[in-house]
Amino acid sequence: xPTALPVGLKATVTVxxxxxxxxxxxxxxxxxxxxxxxxxxxxxxxxxxVEIFGEGADDLPRDSSHLxxxxxxxxxxxxxxxxxxLRVVCHNEIPQSRGLGSSASAAVAGxxxxxxxxxxxxxSAAVVQLSxxxxxxxxNAAASVLGGAVVSWTDxxxxxxxxxxxxxxxxxxxPSIRATAFVPDFHASxxxxxxxxxxxxxxxxxxxxxxxxxxxxxxxxxxPELLWELSALHLHWLCAYDxxxxxxxxxxxxxxxxxxxxxxxDWVAACGTRLDRDRxxxxxxxxxxxxxxxxxxxxxxxxxxxxxxxxxxDVAARKQAEDEFYAGLDPATGELRD
Numbered sequence: 001x002p003t004a005l006p007v008g009l010k011a012t013v014t015v016x017x018x019x020x021x022x023x024x025x026x027x028x029x030x031x032x033x034x035x036x037x038x039x040x041x042x043x044x045x046x047x048x049x050v051e052i053f054g055e056g057a058d059d060l061p062r063d064s065s066h067l068x069x070x071x072x073x074x075x076x077x078x079x080x081x082x083x084x085x086l087r088v089v090c091h092n093e094i095p096q097s098r099g100l101g102s103s104a105s106a107a108v109a110g111x112x113x114x115x116x117x118x119x120x121x122x123x124s125a126a127v128v129q130l131s132x133x134x135x136x137x138x139x140n141a142a143a144s145v146l147g148g149a150v151v152s153w154t155d156x157x158x159x160x161x162x163x164x165x166x167x168x169x170x171x172x173x174x175p176s177i178r179a180t181a182f183v184p185d186f187h188a189s190x191x192x193x194x195x196x197x198x199x200x201x202x203x204x205x206x207x208x209x210x211x212x213x214x215x216x217x218x219x220x221x222x223x224p225e226l227l228w229e230l231s232a233l234h235l236h237w238l239c240a241y242d243x244x245x246x247x248x249x250x251x252x253x254x255x256x257x258x259x260x261x262x263x264x265x266d267w268v269a270a271c272g273t274r275l276d277r278d279r280x281x282x283x284x285x286x287x288x289x290x291x292x293x294x295x296x297x298x299x300x301x302x303x304x305x306x307x308x309x310x311x312x313x314d315v316a317a318r319k320q321a322e323d324e325f326y327a328g329l330d331p332a333t334g335e336l337r338d
Contacts, residue, residue, distance in 0.1 A: 002076070002077075002080050002081050002082040003080060003081045003082070003118075004081070004082055004083075004084065005043045005081050005082065005083045005117055005118070006043065007043050007044060007045050007084065007085075008042070008043065009042070009043040009117055010040070010041065010042045010043075011040075011041050011113045011116035011117045012038065012039070012040045012041075012113075013038070013039050013041075013109050013112045013113045013116065014036050014037070014038045015036060015037050015038075015039070015105045015108045015109045015112065015144050016032040016033055016034065016035065016036050016105065016143075016144055016147065017032070017033045017035045017036070017037070017094040017100040017101045017102065017105055017144070018030050018031060018032050018033055018100070018101035018104060018105070018139075018140045018141075018143035018144050019031055019033060019099070019100065019101065019143075019179065019181075020101065020137075020139035020140045020143065021139065022149075022216065022220075023212060023213070023216050023227075024208075024209035024210075024212040024213045024216065025139070025151075025213045025216055026209075027137040027138075027139055027152075027154070028139055028151060028152055028153065028213060029139060029149070029150070029151060029152075029213065029216060029217070029220075030101075030139035030140055030142060030143035030149065030150050030152065031143055031148065031149040031150070031173065031179065031220075032143045032144060032146075032147045032148060032149075033100065033101075033179055033181065034179070035093055035094050035100065035181070036093055036094070037090065037091065037092050037093060037094050037102070037105050037106065037109060038090075038091040038093075039068055039088065039089070039090050039091070039106075039109040039110070039113055040087075040088070040089040040091075041072060041086060041087070041088050041089075041113040041114075041117065042086070042087040043083045043084070043085065043086065043117065044083075044084070044085035044086060044087050045084055045085050046084050046085040047085045047086075048063065048064060048069065048085065048086050048087075048088070049086070049087045049088070050062040050063065050066055050068075050069065050088045050089075050090070051087075051088070051089045051090065052089075052090045052092065053089075053090065053091050053092065054090075054091055054092040054093055055092035055093060055094060055095055055096050055102070056090075056092050056096045056102075057092070059096070060090075060096075066088070067103060067106040067107055067110070067134065068088055068090060068106045068107075068109055068110040068113075069086070069088060069110065070107075070110065070134070071106065071107045071108070071109070071110025071111045071114070071130070071131060071134060072086065072088070072110040072111070072113055072114045073110075073114075074110070074111060074114070074130050074133075074134075075110060075111040075112075075113070075114025075115050075118070075122070075130060076114045076117075076118070078111075078114075078122060078126065078130055079114060079115060079118035079121045079122055080118070080121070081114075081117070081118045083117070090106075090109075095183050096187065097187040097189050097190075098183050098184060098187070100181060100183070101140040101141075101143070101144060103134070103135065103140075103190065104131065104132075104134075104135050104140035104141040104143075104144055105140075105144050107130075107131040107132075107134040107135065107141060108127065108131040108141055108144040108145055110131075111127050111130045111131045112127060112145075115127060124145055124146060125167070127145050128141060128142045128145050128146070128152075128166060128167070128168050129165065129166050129167075131144075131145065132152075132166035133163075133164070133166065135190075137152075137154065137166075138150075138152040138153070138154060138166035138167065138168050139152045139168075141166075142166070142168030145168075146168060146169075146170045147170070148170050148171065148172060148173050149170070149171040149172070149173050149220050149221075150168045150169065150170055150171060151168065151169055151171055151217055152166065152167065152168035152169075153167055153168075154166055154167075155167065171217055171220055171221060172220075172221045173220055173221070174220065174221060174222065174223075174224045176224050177220065177224050177227070200325070200326075202321070202322075202325075228259070
C-alpha cells in the first residue's frame with residue numbers, strides 16, 4: 001500500500017530549460033540553459049488546484065491533464081506514496097513550444113517535486129527515466145535533471161514487454177561557451193516538428209553525422225573552436241541551395257563557408273592552381289586496361305556561374321538517388337525489394 005503524505009507538506013523546485021539535438025546529436029546531445037520554471041506543490045485534504053503564471057497561462061490546462069500533474073503522479077507511484085489532494089502553482093519563464101525544453105522541464109519539475117515530498121527515495125537516474133518517458137527521448141529531460149551538457153541514449157527492449165530505458169551521463173561544458181536563444185513568435189509542438197523529418201537518410205549522411213557527434217562531445221568540453229564546424233549537419237548543404245528546403249540552413253553554414261573559402265585561397269596560393277580553368281585528375285590505368293581519356297583543361301569563363309551550375313547538378317543527382325531509393329521500397333513493408 002502506498003504511504004499517505006501528510007496534509008500541508010510542501011515542496012518547491014526550480015528546473016532549467018534545455019536545448020537538445022545539438023548539432024548532429026539528434027535525440028542524444030542536450031544542454032541545460034539559464035532560463036527556469038518554478039513549481040510549488042502542496043499536499044491538501046482533497047481535490048486538485050492548478051495555478052499558472054507566466055508562459056502558457058492562457059493556454060495550459062488546469063486539471064489532471066497538465067503535464068506537471070501527470071509527472072507528479074508518476075513520481076508518487078515510483079516513490080510508493082500518495083496524496084489526498086494537491087495544490088500546484090507553476091511560475092513559467094521557459095517559452096512554450098519554442099524548442100527550449102518546456103515540456104521536458106515540466107515533466108522533470110513534477111517528478112522532482114514528488115520525489116522531494118516523498119523524502120528523496122529516487123536517485124537522478126530514476127528521475128531521468130521517469131521524466132524522459134513523457135518525452136520519448138532523454139536529451140532534454142536529462143539536461144534539466146543533471147545540468148550542464150549531457151550525452152543520452154535509449155535502450156529499446158526486443159521482447160516487446162520490458163519498458164524502454166532512458167539513460168544519460170553529464171558532460172562538462174567549456175567555460176567560454178555561452179548560449180543565445182532565438183525565440184520565434186509562433187508555437188510548434190515537438191510532435192508536429194518531427195513529422196517533417198525524413199524517414200531515411202543516406203549512408204553518407206549518416207556516417208558524416210555520426211563522426212561529428214563523436215567529436216562534439218570533445219568540443220563541448222575542451223575544444224569550443226570546433227563547434228562552428230560541428231554544428232552544421234551534412235544535409236545543411238542541400239538546404240542552403242535547394243529552394244524547397246528550410247531557409248534557416250544558410251545561417252548554419254555562413255561561418256563554415258567563410259572558413260572554407262579562406263582555406264581554399266591558402267591552398268590555391270600554395271599549389272599555384274589557376275582558377276580560370278579546370279583539369280580532371282589524371283588516373284593511372286592498370287596493365288591491360290584501355291588507355292585513359294586524354295586530360296584537357298576546361299576553360300571557366302565565369303567561376304560564379306560554374307559553381308551555381310555545379311550545385312544545381314549535384315542537388316539534382318542527390319534527388320535522383322533519393323527518388324531511386326524510395327522507388328525500391330516495398331510500400332507494404334517499408335523494406336527494400338529484392
